[in-house]
Amino acid sequence: MNEPIVDPWRNSYDEISRRLNSAGTGEERETIKRDIIALFKAVDQGITDLSALKEDIRELVERYKQLSHGESEDRAPQFTGAVPSMRADHIGASTFIEKGWSLISLGDYPGALQALNKALSLSPGDVQGQSLLGWAQMLNEDYDDALATFQLVLMKEPANSLARINVGFICLKKGIFGEAIEHLSKAIRLDNDKKATLYAHFYLGLVYLEREMYEDAQTFFEKTLKLGPNLIEAYYELGRAQWLAGDRDAARTTWNSGFEANKFNPWGKRCRESLELVDRGEEPPRS
Numbered sequence: 001m002n003e004p005i006v007d008p009w010r011n012s013y014d015e016i017s018r019r020l021n022s023a024g025t026g027e028e029r030e031t032i033k034r035d036i037i038a039l040f041k042a043v044d045q046g047i048t049d050l051s052a053l054k055e056d057i058r059e060l061v062e063r064y065k066q067l068s069h070g071e072s073e074d075r076a077p078q079f080t081g082a083v084p085s086m087r088a089d090h091i092g093a094s095t096f097i098e099k100g101w102s103l104i105s106l107g108d109y110p111g112a113l114q115a116l117n118k119a120l121s122l123s124p125g126d127v128q129g130q131s132l133l134g135w136a137q138m139l140n141e142d143y144d145d146a147l148a149t150f151q152l153v154l155m156k157e158p159a160n161s162l163a164r165i166n167v168g169f170i171c172l173k174k175g176i177f178g179e180a181i182e183h184l185s186k187a188i189r190l191d192n193d194k195k196a197t198l199y200a201h202f203y204l205g206l207v208y209l210e211r212e213m214y215e216d217a218q219t220f221f222e223k224t225l226k227l228g229p230n231l232i233e234a235y236y237e238l239g240r241a242q243w244l245a246g247d248r249d250a251a252r253t254t255w256n257s258g259f260e261a262n263k264f265n266p267w268g269k270r271c272r273e274s275l276e277l278v279d280r281g282e283e284p285p286r287s
Contacts, residue, residue, distance in 0.1 A: 012039050044250035093123035100132050143170045161187045161196035168203050180207050197227045214245035232267040
């Protein structure tokens with residue numbers, strides 16, 4: 001695996017190049033022509049095969065994310081952004097932006113930070129680069145840096161709902177609940193991005209749950225499930241809000257629904273674990 005894939009092709013190229021320098025007869029030149037065409041076709045097919053393998057690897061990453069999501073307390077929105085629209089530029093910033101996007105989607109956040117910082121050194125103030133840098137910083141748990149980066153984005157694009165919910169998420173993680181509510185509520189009012197609206201409701205539910213305002217938390221979790229029934233962690237958190245509010249039967253029903261919705265999802269498994277816990281007479285986690 002450590003041997004560069006292109007080495008055999010490069011060796012063939014060098015060998016053909018040497019022969020071409022000393023080619024004499026027409027027959028020799030015709031043979032070299034056939035070898036050049038064969039090498040070109042081999043490299044072209046290799047590029048096609050490697051591109052297909054690259055996409056298959058992305059599928060492995062997504063499958064891994066599905067397995068691992070929920071095993072930690074990280075509730076950052078899953079990065080599923082569209083491939084950035086690349087522009088031709090003479091300074092090469094777009095190349096590093098595309099590389100940063102690819103590395104974020106693969107879960108290599110330190111690598112993405114390096115690429116995106118390079119992009120912004122070449123093209124300072126690029127909003128697309130700043131947005132992706134904020135994502136990478138947030139997912140790398142560099143919350144202070146991410147907060148500063150997203151605030152720069154919002155200064156230029158106040159209606160950027162994804163940036164706004166990310167600010168709300170960071171404020172939630174830092175315990176700055178007032179600012180979290182402000183940003184998340186504004187994202188809901190804007191309602192210009194389905195994913196942002198979904199997560200804004202979910203995070204507001206978490207904010208109110210942290211503040212022990214259980215009825216408000218239930219309202220936002222219920223709305224979350226109407227907007228996105230596949231966000232299984234909302235079942236788990238709604239059940240906790242109901243249990244802590246004293247509605248034990250409703251909590252059991254919700255956790256059972258979450259488990260039935262996706263038995264293999266880590267949050268579905270947590271729903272089942274919560275049911276087993278309370279059936280033993282124990283209390284579910286308060287945080």
